Amino acid sequence: MTNRTIAALIAASFAFAPLAASAQDSKVAAESLFQTGKEQLESGKYAEACKSFAESQRLEPSVGTLLNLGRCNEQQGKLATAWGSYKEAANLARSRGDAERAQGAEDLASALQPKLxxxxxxxxxxxxxxxxxxxxxxxxxxxxxxxxxxxxxxxxxxxxxxxxxxxxxxxxxxxxxxxxxxxxxxxxxxxxxxTGSGGGGGVSPLAIGGFVAAGVGVVGLGLGTAFGVIASGTASDAEDDPALCPNKICTPAGREEIDSAETQATVSTVGFAVGGVALAGGVALIVAGFTMGGSASDEKTGNVRPFVMPTGGREMFASGAVFGVEGAF
Missing domain, CATH: 2.60.40.1120 (Carboxypeptidase-like, regulatory domain)
Incomplete structure (x- = not known):
């Protein structure tokens, strides 16, 4: 071997030395971040743990780091991100010939699949x-x-x-x-x-209709209560008034007061019937709306309105009317 060759080898070794040192530094930093992430995870600091694991993974990819990254994201409710980390861990494990850890990661991903x-x-x-x-x-x-x-x-x-x-x-x-x-x-x-694409709070048309219906129901119950109290007072006052109903035998004027009270009682009954059904229907629509969620492609989310229409069918109330909600759902 000539002196020139030996000199070239020595120069090359010096050139690669910083790269080796850098790789070693990255490995040490990745391990330190991994341990920090584990401590944060166990302490319930999930967001901080995810940041530590993500940086550790950037410095030195590892199956274990990906599994823990998935775990901390899952704890935050970020199921899609967690699922992606588990799938990536499975692929990395397979590429390294670690079938056992690959299967474990796949099992974790499969458990999240129906929840995504x-x-x-x-x-x-x-x-x-x-x-x-x-x-x-x-x-x-x-x-x-x-x-x-x-x-x-x-x-x-x-x-x-x-x-x-x-x-x-x-x-x-x-x-x-x-x-x-x-x-x-x-x-x-x-x-x-x-602005009406299902974002901005995610209130669906069903829920909007439910709030409208529930409002109508509350008004109906309020009217029913008010007219019920008025009817009771009117009838009682007439029967106790000796000028209108002497000895509980009503004069024509007294009978007119009693008839007025009966009309008020009918209005009260109708108010309770319409109000009760409207309130119950509104609550059902609100629950359905927030359970199903607003579709991102829904349009005209404000085009929902209640209606009361006469009917002679089996859904007829005492007043001969039926309550409903119509509009674009």
């Missing part, structure tokens, strides 16, 4: 060069339901020469299913901002 909330984004008449983003990240698979964490998500769509589109969608907890259809963008048009 899903969002599907599609486009109606997509413009050339259309780019759709969810929370700033490009959506490449339009029309395909994807797992997503609960919360408010921002949807944007734009194409060269067309007005952009923006909306929000509120994703509920476990098993929520939402879909958004990007409308046809206007060529050279103004931006389209959809």
């Amino acid at each position: 909330s899903m969002l599907s984004i599609s486009a109606k008449d997509p413009a050339p060069g259309l780019v759709v983003k969810r929370d700033g990240v490009e959506v490449t698979a339009l029309g395909v339901p994807v797992a997503i964490d609960p919360g408010t998500h921002h949807i944007e769509a734009e194409a060269p020469g067309y007005g952009p589109y923006k909306t929000e969608v509120e994703i509920g907890g476990e098993g929520d299913k939402k879909s958004i259809e990007i409308p046809a963008l206007e060529k050279g048009g103004a931006p389209i901002v959809d």
